[in-house]
Amino acid sequence: MVSRAKQARSSSGRGPRLGTQFRGDLAAAYSARGSSSADLALHYSSKAKRDVALTGVLQLLNFLYCEIDPNVATANYAPYPDIAASIGKPFAALVDVEITLRDGAIKWRRLIQDAPDDASLVEELRARVGTGLLAHVSQLEVWTHDDLTANPVRIRNALRVTSWMAAARYWPLDEFKSKILAHMQRQHTVTFGDVLNLEAGSRQALSGAAILEMACSGSVRSDLMEVPLHGLSLFHRIGD
Numbered sequence: 001m002v003s004r005a006k007q008a009r010s011s012s013g014r015g016p017r018l019g020t021q022f023r024g025d026l027a028a029a030y031s032a033r034g035s036s037s038a039d040l041a042l043h044y045s046s047k048a049k050r051d052v053a054l055t056g057v058l059q060l061l062n063f064l065y066c067e068i069d070p071n072v073a074t075a076n077y078a079p080y081p082d083i084a085a086s087i088g089k090p091f092a093a094l095v096d097v098e099i100t101l102r103d104g105a106i107k108w109r110r111l112i113q114d115a116p117d118d119a120s121l122v123e124e125l126r127a128r129v130g131t132g133l134l135a136h137v138s139q140l141e142v143w144t145h146d147d148l149t150a151n152p153v154r155i156r157n158a159l160r161v162t163s164w165m166a167a168a169r170y171w172p173l174d175e176f177k178s179k180i181l182a183h184m185q186r187q188h189t190v191t192f193g194d195v196l197n198l199e200a201g202s203r204q205a206l207s208g209a210a211i212l213e214m215a216c217s218g219s220v221r222s223d224l225m226e227v228p229l230h231g232l233s234l235f236h237r238i239g240d
Helices: 002-007 018-033 056-068 080-087 122-128 152-167 174-187 192-196 203-217
Strands: 040-045 050-055 072-076 097-101 106-111 137-143 189-191 220-222 234-237
Touching: 040 056, 040 152, 050 056, 056 072, 056 097, 056 106, 056 152, 122 137, 152 203, 174 189, 174 192, 174 203, 174 234, 189 192, 192 203, 203 220, 203 234
Parallel strands: 106 137
Antiparallel strands: 040 050, 072 097, 097 106, 189 234, 220 234
16 A cells, blocks of 8 residues: 555655545546446456456456456456447447457456346347457357356455455565475475465565466466465466
8 A cells, every 4th residue: 555655646745645546446437337326346456457446246256257267368347448439339338348368369258147148239249259340359258147156265265366466566576476486396386375484574475465466367276266265275386
């Protein structure tokens, strides 16, 4: 938090209070929400490299699902303006997130409460994906609330992991990552506790954030999809 405040300071040496900054981040989302009563959440996204405003439970669950997924390289949680400019507002309204996978493939994801999806134009959009102006999009996915909550461990871990990464967002982690990789080169598989113990004091938290960021980016493998995050959570060197 201190680093963010320093980063926001003006040339006079004084900057806006953090509460004011966060209210500014959410102002556009509140305005776009209109008369809807959906909850709003503001989270830092390691996949988008910025704070993102999420409207409603489906958006939040999808955010958590994407952030912890090592196959997801980047995520645009507000793709409407770009898509609208390309193929029009009616089609853009059908897409909730644009995902770029580590192999370069781009997917559009639509979020709905329950199946079937009976919104108009969905099938037409699906038919257009992969051709013409949408030749760069590989797939239109439709995910329901049940799809997003099928793995409760994943959701629980994602909540914790995103918090660790958000807390360390203004700290350079390359030093910690290098030390972790050197340790994994010798041990092949390490526990979360092992990684924390590579450092002392407050630096342990940065070491923890580093290994979690590496797991979410696919730099190392982990059991975060199946086992609650704790001191014995496992992280493996790629290739082992």
